[in-house]
Amino acid sequence: MKINGQPYRTIHPIGHEIVQIIDQTRLPHAFEVKPLSNVNEAAEAIRHMLVRGAPLIGAAAAYGMALATKQGVDEAWLDDSAAFLMATRPTAVNLRWAVQRMLNVLKPLPETQRHEAAWFEAAAICDEDVALNQAIGRHGAEMLQALYQKKGRPLNVLTHCNAGWLAAVDWGTALAPIYTAFEAGLPLHVWVDETRPRNQGASLTAWELANHGVPHTVIADNAGGHLMQHGEVDVVIVGADRVTATGDVCNKIGTYLKALAAYDNQVPFYAAVPSPTIDWAISDGLREIPIEERSADEVAWVQGKTTQGEILCVNVLPQGSSAANPAFDVTPARLVTGIITERGIAAPQAMKLLYEG
């Protein structure tokens, strides 16, 4: 996407020494970039969600491996760095996919070639992510165009969390069809779930859409079902952190509840999924996908900006109340209308056909 009219990616290398990221914990109130100079900083940026979103977590881990080669290129060090990165966040399969791809490229090479190759491969992963998401945008926009022809009025799209360009290297996944359709002139409006507790919707998706000029309205997470009951939602498009071979969709906590409401109101429900987010090795998302349990503080504390422009955090819980914070849930394939991939759109049970031949 563009920042101040210039093309901008969420992560990019500066030479073979530094990787620059956007500190997403500071948005929407401050746009701050941050340099990562070693694998530890890359891991901490993932763990504390300065960079987040399944595709971007993968890209950041890939560059984490490239940064690791500044300190060493022997197999033991590469394996330790890989394990360190993979321990940061367990749910998005993109992290494991990217780290394993880096190891598969680096280990067969002579040590003298590993540093250069690591930076090249990390850049390739990023370039591929952009292309995958652009293709998702094209396929998803065709679906939106067909829906628009059917409805004969501006579309209302609901999305959950942030699966925009901030969640990827560029374009995003769930928002790619929205950007593509919007830029093609399709009249649409986006309901943006605030997405407690980290408010990726209110803080990131709304920021993206506002900067892009896409009409949108931030809503409480619990408002989506009501809007669907009253015909205010034409389609739901979400991202994913891991999709099973059978089309179960693991995504930000609350996605399952949106899928239930969509199913009950016959609203089409799509997940936008680039290939690296599909875990072909598993078929039962509810039992096989590890769900990250994040700090209860994320539920208790909320960040905002005062009328004087000061950014601060406040506690919203009574003294002595505890909190639980499962970060993701799994939507069973039976509630999913279609999976939007870079190869096309398929019903969950037919997704594998997109990858055969």
Ligand SMILES: CSC[C@H]1O[C@H](OP(=O)(O)O)[C@H](O)[C@@H]1O
């Ligand atoms: C395009 S994947 C975005 C996906 O990642 C988010 O999780 P988090 O912000 O915790 O990294 C959320 O599940 C989004 O749908």
